[in-house]
Amino acid sequence: MDRLSGLDASFLYLETPAQLMHVCAVMVLDQSTMPTPYTFAGLQARIDESVHDVPAFTRKIRGVPLGLDHPVWVRDQQFDIERHVHRVAVPSPGSYRELMDLCAHLAGLPLDRSRPLWEMWVIEGYRPDGAEGDEKVVIFSKMHHATVDGVSGSNLISHLCSLEPDTAPLALGEKQTHPRDPDRRELLGRALIGLGSKPVTLAKVVGPSAQMITKSIARARQGVAMAAPFSAPRTSFNGTITAHRSIAVADLSLDDIKRIKKATGSTVNDVVLTLAGGALRAYLDERGELPTTSLMASVPVSVRATSKRTQGANKVSSLFTKLGTDIDDPLERLEIMAERNRHAKEHHNAISADALQDWAEFAAPRVFGLAVRTYANLRLAEKHPVVHNLVISNVPGPPVPLYFSGARIEALYPLGPVFHGAGLNITVMSSAGKIHVGVIACRESVPDGDALVKHFPVELERLNDAVAALV
Structure with missing residues (x-):
């Protein structure tokens, strides 16, 4: 059973309709480096191949009865790439301003908690230099903070990117263990055991924290x-x-x-x-x-x-x-x-x-x-x-250029x-x-x-x- 840590779960609890707890990225791609011409169906299929057996992309949350403990991760047995990789076009004339407005709109939409907590929007028709410029494909990605922090999110790029246009993603083929789906009785039993041990855990945390506060006060006095x-x-x-x-x-x-x-x-x-x-x-x-x-x-x-x-x-x-x-x-x-x-x-x-x-x-x-x-x-x-x-x-x-499904990543803006x-x-x-x-x-x-x-x-x-x- 793969239980969320308290910190991971806190990002779920912090979320409200206005305070959305996903991290985003705007990835600008140059599709001219792709071994085969870009099509949305082809790109979606390559993403599916890269993530379909990776737990970070195929697990979803399952609550504990009565909310007695933090949720657990379970495998989404109905995982469908079409629920996660979507297609949209940037409004005309497709310049920087229209792209930013579209990304801002997508960033304000919550993720569906009944499915794995990520999605990608493949945005077509972006012309950074205006109507006369070369057209780019942009990936706008969203992943819940309960699933990644900055470093782990950066590492997940390896499941989708390669060092050369015509090579497989860096982590493709790695075998990973999927979380087990416990039954209701096991969830409830573990939650009750956890509740019973919390006073002991609290005692172990309070002492070091008190010492930390004392030392912080001393450092403040020293400037x-x-x-x-x-x-x-x-x-x-x-x-x-x-x-x-x-x-x-x-x-x-x-x-x-x-x-x-x-x-x-x-x-x-x-x-x-x-x-x-x-x-x-x-x-x-x-x-x-x-x-x-x-x-x-x-x-x-x-x-x-x-x-x-x-x-x-x-x-x-x-x-x-x-x-x-x-x-x-x-x-x-x-x-x-x-x-x-x-x-x-x-x-x-x-x-x-x-x-x-x-x-x-x-x-x-x-x-x-x-x-x-x-x-x-x-x-x-x-x-x-x-x-x-x-x-x-x-x-x-990454200190070197990376390729997303063969397209060179020209820019990767984290949000x-x-x-x-x-x-x-x-x-x-x-x-x-x-x-x-x-x-x-x-x-x-x-x-x-x-x-x-x-x-x-x-x-x-x-x-x-x-x-x-x-x-």
């Missing part, structure tokens, strides 16, 4: 702690969200970012966060909304290498960092960002890698879901101090979920010499994502010029 939640300034994207989404994407040069990293002794993540801080500063300043204090981001951190847990799709923690939106000079912002990130990482490393996962085990399905719905209905995100302004994720991607109180998500992924920036937001909070994402290349140029002036 070497990560930024404290509930201390962020309020912005237009820090309120109750709706199901409407806006999406925008941009490309940056990875070589430029690495050059800045080397010249300043920082990290790629330091540079990315510095660019995000500059872009947010410019965006809010244009709208007359720039706070006098710095915005704060929640940054997911993979603990896959240090976690002692063997089960669960999500092995992540999170740290908080200020983005320097109160600093105009990009080089000064980078220097301060690098120092803050060092403190935040040291603080984060002092916390158990499994702390978030341990506490998530106590998320009661019915109580947790009711609390989330009450929080949304009462619009409490607008009434308490802002926890953090947005989520920023940096997902490592994370948005939350009540933090209606903006910026996710970046490195791939074959580029940094792909994906911005997704509640449309009522950020009506035009391009008004934000357009500042990323500008900020990179400003930082490049500032570093060049040092030489």
Whole structure:
């Protein structure tokens, strides 16, 4: 029996009609490299061949009687690729704007929980340069956060992609074990055993957590702690969200970012966060909304290498960092960002890698879901101090070009979920010499994502010029 971890299940409980917990991606394909000419039926058949025996794509959730424990994964015996891979055309004239509007609409639709929690929309007719440009095929993918985190989601690409146009996907042929479908009595029995052991588990978690809080207070007094939640300034994207989404994407040069990293002794993540801080500063300043204090981001951190847990799709923690939106000079912002990130990482490393996962085990399905719905209905995100302004994720991607069913992947833009109180998500992924920036937001909070994402290349140029002036 394959039970969801508490953290995986929490993403199910967090979901409401407005707060959708799937992660998305926009994949732009060049079908001219395909060994055989593109057809939707052919592409759908190749995807089916790649995923039909992979549990991550063919399992669905089954609830435990009375909601006494987290759900379990079971194999979908009626798995049908036509329920998951759909075909649609981008509206005329098929330019970037129409593509983003279509993707935003698809991102606002919930996944069907009676089936495996993923789907792909094959979008035809995209012409990035307008009516005269070459036509591209775009894949808009959605996968529930209960199934993947950033790293595991990136790894799943291997089941669909190859290193050459005419070779099989990287993981095709690997044998994997499908989850067993337990009967109702077994589910109920295991749930009752789990309930009985929770007091013992709680006792094991409380002690280390208390020590962690004590150490965090000491680090704060020394000025070497990560930024404290509930201390962020309020912005237009820090309120109750709706199901409407806006999406925008941009490309940056990875070589430029690495050059800045080397010249300043920082990290790629330091540079990315510095660019995000500059872009947010410019965006809010244009709208007359720039706070006098710095915005704060929640940054997911993979603990896959240090976690002692063997089960669960999500092995992540999170740290908080200020983005320097109160600093105009990009080089000064980078220097301060690098120092803050060092403190935040040291603080984060002092916390158990499994702390978030341990506490998530106590998320009661019915109580947790009711609390989330009450929080949304009462619009409490607008009434308490802002926890953090947005989520920023940096997902490592493939360093070499990949091919999806023989079509070269020209760009892969990741998109994370948005939350009540933090209606903006910026996710970046490195791939074959580029940094792909994906911005997704509640449309009522950020009506035009391009008004934000357009500042990323500008900020990179400003930082490049500032570093060049040092030489």
